Amino acid sequence: MNKKVSASVINRLPRYYRYLSELENIGIERISSRDLSEKMNVTASQIRQDLNCFGGFGQQGYGYNVKYLKESISKILGLDCGYKAILVGAGNMGRTFAVNTKFESRGFSLIGIFDSDPAKEGMDIGGHKVMPYSKVKSFMAENKPQMAILAVPKSAMRRVAEELISYGIKAFLNFSYTELSPSADVAVENVHLSDSLMRLSYKLSEKERNIEGSEG
Amino acid sequence: MNKKVSASVINRLPRYYRYLSELENIGIERISSRDLSEKMNVTASQIRQDLNCFGGFGQQGYGYNVKYLKESISKILGLDCGYKAILVGAGNMGRTFAVNTKFESRGFSLIGIFDSDPAKEGMDIGGHKVMPYSKVKSFMAENKPQMAILAVPKSAMRRVAEELISYGIKAFLNFSYTELSPSADVAVENVHLSDSLMRLSYKLSEKERNIEGSEG
DNA sequence: TAGATTGTTAATCGATTAACAATC
């Protein structure tokens, strides 16, 4: 009966993971919550509370071992589960995702790329040949991927998602402007570039308002 | 002395904006906080509280006028400020951004694309010819963009950001794996595709744990 | 007017921070 960990905590885990990776890369072996909190601009309390949702990874008087903590977070995030993912939609977004995550992401392997446009069939993206979308069903029956990256036009998104669910997909990373809703069976992360841009616009206009305000 | 609006509220505004845009597109003229809350899977209270951070946009007994509310949120977000943006880095991510936001985003115009790779000079991306990065200083002096989209390799990110700040950029949308920190002068939104993927991995592994748990 | 629904205050809930005993 492990109580559910709050979304706020989960949302911070990838950031911890990134900072710990960087510390590891530059050869730092141990770090205290205090030092990490200063680097990351959060409180040391928050770091300790967040981690203690999942167990004690540190040692009194010592702090945290960077490599061990990073690997622990990796397990919490399920990056060691060997998830298999397919990419549907080989447009700009799909290609960017395939190429970028090849270098940066752990925790899953991209095993196939699909597109319904015959002109894209056979095209090479980061070592994968684009397959026709009509083959996705048989491919899934054989290879059993759990995740799908959806980079299709928004008009096609819902239909494609439903089909993939019926073939066994359990998690979607959705790049379409239209949101996909999670369900009991299916996990969803929606990525909206335009939301980020709007937030930036707000922050910029807020700064301008403040400058005007302080002048007046 | 307008009290600062919390980040939670700001983060939700683009989502309201998207839903209102869709309602407008399908011809719906008015909506109550209750009906909107059901569509968006939030509480009606939250919608009313969020909006009332900025003023009263509705009418008792009627609800909200979709078009008016959408335009009001657009103004809150600064989408009517006519911000000008440049894109630095014409790799996969940069091209995707340039093409995608051309269709989806309002609130700023992309006025120039730069890359330091001579092979990319003159390349056409969504109607823009890629310019050499060496020309960014004079271009900025002439055109005065406020925003920059950073889609450069992480090794170059900090140097490029500092240069652009010195030329007058006030806001960054940063796609690099490495975070850029905001300052008093400069607004920043960091976009991390790999974070989204890790969150999805967590959600998927959580679901699998729950299934095992309920079986045992 | 009666019904609907907002704007807004009050109550609840949860997340963050502070504090400190435990312990390496």
Next chain:
DNA sequence: TAGATTGTTAATCGATTAACAATC
């Protein structure tokens, strides 16, 4: 042992939800 720093409990703060008077 003394010093450092965690794990964890308690206190604070802020965000969400509920309730309802105002009003269209």
